[in-house]
Structures are given as structure tokens and as C-alpha cells.
Amino acid sequence: MSPATRCDVIVIGGGSAALEAGIAARQAGAGSVVLLEKAPQHESGGNAQFSHVGFRFVHSGAQELRQFFPALDETIFRRMQIPVYTRQDFIDDLNRVTQSRIDPVLAECLVDNSNAAVTWMRDIGIVWEPEKMTEVDGKLYLPGGHHIHPIGGGPGMLQQLRDIAFNKSGVEIRYESRVRMMHGNERKVDGVRVSTPDGEYDLAARAIIVCSGGFQANTAMRARYLGANADLMKVRGSKHNTGEVLHMLLDLGVRPAGHWQGAHMSPIDLKAPDVETPAMSDGRGNSMNRYDYQFGITVNALGERFFDEGEAKHAYTYAKTGRAVLQQPGGIAYQLYDQTGIDLFRHGRDYPATMVEAPTLAELAVKIGVEPEPLLRTVENFNAACRTDVAFMPGELDGKGTRGIGPRKSNWAMPLTRGPFRAYPITAGITFSFGGVQVDPQARVINTNLQPVEGLFASGDIIGLFFHNYPSCTGQTRNAVFSLLAGRNASALLKRN
Numbered sequence: 001m002s003p004a005t006r007c008d009v010i011v012i013g014g015g016s017a018a019l020e021a022g023i024a025a026r027q028a029g030a031g032s033v034v035l036l037e038k039a040p041q042h043e044s045g046g047n048a049q050f051s052h053v054g055f056r057f058v059h060s061g062a063q064e065l066r067q068f069f070p071a072l073d074e075t076i077f078r079r080m081q082i083p084v085y086t087r088q089d090f091i092d093d094l095n096r097v098t099q100s101r102i103d104p105v106l107a108e109c110l111v112d113n114s115n116a117a118v119t120w121m122r123d124i125g126i127v128w129e130p131e132k133m134t135e136v137d138g139k140l141y142l143p144g145g146h147h148i149h150p151i152g153g154g155p156g157m158l159q160q161l162r163d164i165a166f167n168k169s170g171v172e173i174r175y176e177s178r179v180r181m182m183h184g185n186e187r188k189v190d191g192v193r194v195s196t197p198d199g200e201y202d203l204a205a206r207a208i209i210v211c212s213g214g215f216q217a218n219t220a221m222r223a224r225y226l227g228a229n230a231d232l233m234k235v236r237g238s239k240h241n242t243g244e245v246l247h248m249l250l251d252l253g254v255r256p257a258g259h260w261q262g263a264h265m266s267p268i269d270l271k272a273p274d275v276e277t278p279a280m281s282d283g284r285g286n287s288m289n290r291y292d293y294q295f296g297i298t299v300n301a302l303g304e305r306f307f308d309e310g311e312a313k314h315a316y317t318y319a320k321t322g323r324a325v326l327q328q329p330g331g332i333a334y335q336l337y338d339q340t341g342i343d344l345f346r347h348g349r350d351y352p353a354t355m356v357e358a359p360t361l362a363e364l365a366v367k368i369g370v371e372p373e374p375l376l377r378t379v380e381n382f383n384a385a386c387r388t389d390v391a392f393m394p395g396e397l398d399g400k401g402t403r404g405i406g407p408r409k410s411n412w413a414m415p416l417t418r419g420p421f422r423a424y425p426i427t428a429g430i431t432f433s434f435g436g437v438q439v440d441p442q443a444r445v446i447n448t449n450l451q452p453v454e455g456l457f458a459s460g461d462i463i464g465l466f467f468h469n470y471p472s473c474t475g476q477t478r479n480a481v482f483s484l485l486a487g488r489n490a491s492a493l494l495k496r497n
């Protein structure tokens with residue numbers, strides 16, 4: 001039977017933003033909602049398949065979060081240290097990491113709707129657990145700003161969302177259905193051309209919600225927009241995020257927004273596959289992240305440091321550190337640790353990593369192919385610059401920085417003295433691109449005349465929102481906020497005339 005060629009709402013994509021938008025549209029009264037997913041069924045789900053999907057949102061602390069894990073043992077819950085995350089905290093984090101370039105109206109929209117959107121996810125049936133905790137003196141500490149994630153990580157969340165969308169809400173999904181053309185103009189859209197293995201057809205709808213992700217898996221677009229050698233980066237997530245729908249929208253006259261030369265780029269194992277870094281089977285996220293750089297130093301192939309490894313907690317620096325690595329000779333670098341640093345690893349314990357070990361730094365330099373003399377000079381200078389008058393406190397910004405060297409290390413500066421020493425070779429891994437389309441706080445897509453395009457809404461990575469950097473775990477919350485708005489407003493449009 002050939003597929004229906006008309007529906008109420010088309011959602012483009014099969015990732016978390018698309019599933020949430022489809023559910024929201026049906027809940028708000030849309031009769032027929034069709035998700036068009038380019039990927040085949042076994043590859044469907046976009047970036048969340050490779051993630052542990054932490055959520056950053058405004059909340060009032062332990063008692064409120066208790067509602068997200070009612071089955072959690074009370075003795076464990078009492079040991080958990082859950083700080084309040086206020087509206088101002090979230091706004092300040094967004095402004096600081098984006099260097100105040102984030103659209104203030106959209107930032108407020110994200111922050112002010114964050115709690116309601118995550119609560120909506122809980123209400124529709126998503127089951128949660130606390131983020132990974134660190135135990136100190138019997139107390140369990142959670143990372144700053146993001147405290148919960150769905151059970152089973154990204155794959156678990158997608159499974160739950162699919163059940164809610166397809167089995168409980170009547171959303172239809174069509175796999176291997178690539179949108180290759182948008183029907184309409186900069187004033188109004190009314191359908192798409194769908195390309196399938198069997199041919200092409202047109203699907204018409206009064207409303208279209210675009211959730212087709214960023215352009216990070218498109219080497220040509222990376223090279224064009226993200227600068228020198230950006231085409232060589234590893235892609236941490238889905239290979240299907242190739243940006244063609246984004247291009248269609250720009251051609252239609254949609255206004256670009258966000259940082260078009262910027263992207264979420266983090267340090268990753270040099271041996272990571274070119275695309276789709278494997279996720280850990282227990283839902284704790286991506287297996288090739290190299291996020292423990294704050295407990296050592298990072299040098300390039302010339303043996304030189306090139307960024308402040310202790311600027312802030314990794315949640316506020318990891319998404320820009322990949323860019324710093326990409327800009328080094330050959331686009332690679334080495335994270336160096338002594339035994340003190342290795343003992344402090346938070347991320348690196350969980351999975352095997354590419355690593356070289358040697359009893360002395362000189363031998364380590366030879367093993368990784370870096371000239372020993374400059375590397376030893378770098379370590380000597382670093383060791384001599386580490387402050388000794390400040391206590392080392394790995395869980396907080398301790399101010400134990402360096403003095404008199406550049407780049408400085410602002411916190412957690414401990415001399416590298418206890419062998420054997422290790423080097424972890426890394427490169428840049430791209431998570432998602434920051435350049436996208438302009439939306440308003442109703443998730444309506446805006447054209448270059450600054451008017452909403454009738455019938456067109458967007459959510460997820462295709463929205464242009466971030467600049468320079470990103471506070472960890474904001475993407476999923478943004479998805480929930482804008483998908484809910486898009487689904488509801490698309491349905492409201494159907495009722496208008």
C-alpha cells in the first residue's frame with residue numbers, strides 16, 4: 001500500500017527532538033502526525049543513541065528531584081548532595097560560556113520552560129535515575145547543574161519515547177524516508193518531497209516541525225563552515241546528520257542563527273572511529289571521551305601546553321576543548337598524567353582507552369614521538385609554577401593554579417612527579433554544529449524578513465542557539481522545551497482555520 005500523502009503535522013527526523021515533538025503534537029490534538037526519518041529502523045534515533053542524556057534544568061533541590069526517582073533507596077537518597085539550580089544559575093551559565101552572545105529572549109525561553117518540560121517528560125512516562133555520583137566521606141556528590149538522566153541513557157530514553165509515541169500516542173514513523181525538498185516559500189510551507197528506497201512522493205501538511213539535527217556528519221559543510229581541518233574531526237554521534245534540511249531552509253529564505261563557525265567539539269580518543277563513537281552498554285554514555293584533562297596537563301606534538309586545563313569544571317569547558325586540540329599541529333594532542341592525576345580520574349576508569357605508559361617522562365616522550373627536551377622543559381616549568389600555598393580540592397574550583405607561565409592552569413595544578421607517567425593521544429570529536437535556523441519563543445521558524453514562516457516550527461540541534469561553548473547537558477533540555485512548544489503550536493495552528 002502506498003503511504004498517505006496528506007497528514008496534519010509532519011515531523012522531520014527520528015531523534016529525541018522529533019519523538020518529543022510528535023508526542024506533544026498528538027497530545028495537543030493533532031489528528032495525524034508523521035515522522036519522516038532518513039535512517040533505517042536499526043540506525044534510527046539520531047545523536048541520543050550515543051549519549052547518556054543528562055538534563056540540565058532549573059529546580060529547587062533534593063526534595064523536588066526526589067519525585068524523579070521514587071523507587072530510589074531512602075538511605076542512598078539521604079547521602080546525596082543535590083544543590084539547588086536556580087533560574088539565575090542557568091542564565092549565568094549560558095551567558096558565561098557563550099560570551100553573552102546567546103539570544104537573551106531564547107535563553108530566557110529555554111531556562112523558564114526547562115523545569116516544566118522535564119516534568120512533562122516525567123509525566124508522559126520517562127523513568128529517571130541520578131547522574132553518576134562521586135563519594136567523599138560517605139556523602140554522594142552530583143555534578144553541577146545536571147543531576148538526572150533517563151534510565152538506560154540515550155538508548156533507554158529513545159526506547160521509552162518510541163513506546164509513548166508509536167504505541168500510546170498514535171504517532172506514525174516512516175523509516176528510510178529522507179526529506180529532500182521543502183514545498184513553500186519564505187512566507188508559508190505546506191509539504192515536503194520524500195525520497196525512499198522505492199522512489200519519491202510528496203507529503204502535504206498544514207504544519208511541519210523540523211528536527212533533523214545539525215550538519216556535523218557532513219565533511220564538506222564542516223570544512224566550509226567550521227574552519228581549517230574541521231573535515232578531519234571525528235563525529236561522536238549519528239552519521240545521518242548531514243545538514244541537507246538546514247540547507248533547504250536557508251534556500252527558502254529562513255534566517256540563519258547561532259555560531260556558524262562554532263560547534264560542540266570535545267577531546268576524544270585518537271583511535272575513535274570516524275563516526276558514531278560507541279556508547280557504553282549500561283547507558284553511562286560515550287566510551288571514548290577524554291574528559292579528565294583537569295587532573296594533568298595537555299601538550300601538542302611540539303611538547304607545548306596550549307590551553308588552561310583547569311579553567312573550570314569539565315562540564316563548562318569540554319565542549320570547546322576539542323576546538324583547541326583541532327588547532328594544534330596535526331589536529332592532535334596528548335593528555336599527560338602522573339599517578340596522582342590518574343588516581344583522580346572520573347571518566348577514564350570506565351573503559352579501555354588508547355594510552356602509552358613509561359617510568360619516566362623522557363621515555364614517555366620518545367614512545368609518543370614527541371621531542372623529549374621541549375616536553376621535559378614544559379613539565380619542569382609547569383611543576384615549578386604550581387602554587388604550594390593553596391590546598392588541592394579536586395571536587396571544587398580550588399584556586400590552586402600556576403603562577404608566571406602561559407597558558408596558566410587556573411585550578412587543580414599539581415606537579416607531575418609520580419611515575420609511571422601516562423600519555424593519552426587525543427583529537428577533536430564533534431558533537432553537533434551550533435549554526436542553525438532562527439526560531440522565536442513559540443518555536444516558529446523566522447525568515448530573513450524577521451517574520452514567522454507560516455506552518456514551520458523547529459526543535460533540537462537545527463536551532464541556532466549556542467556560541468563558542470555550551471554548558472553540558474543543555475541540548476536535551478532544549479529539545480524538550482522547543483519540541484513541546486512546536487508540537488503544541490503546530491496543533492493550535494490546525495485549529496485556527
Ligand SMILES: Cc1cc2nc3c(=O)[nH]c(=O)nc-3n(C[C@H](O)[C@H](O)[C@H](O)COP(=O)(O)OP(=O)(O)OC[C@H]3O[C@@H](n4cnc5c(N)ncnc54)[C@H](O)[C@@H]3O)c2cc1C
Nearest residue numbers: 013014015017038046047051054179213237460461475476
Ligand atoms: C556522544 C554524545 C553525547 C551527548 N550527551 C548529551 C547529554 O548528556 N546531554 C545533552 O543534553 N545532550 C547531549 N548530547 C547532545 C544531544 O543529545 C543531541 O545533540 C540531541 O540529541 C539532538 O537532538 P535532535 O533530535 O535535534 O537531533 P538528532 O538526535 O541528531 O536527530 C536528527 C534526526 O534527523 C534525521 N535526519 C537528518 N536528515 C534528515 C532528512 N533529510 N530527512 C529525514 N530525516 C533526517 C536523522 O536521521 C536523525 O534521526 C550528546 C550528543 C552526543 C553525540
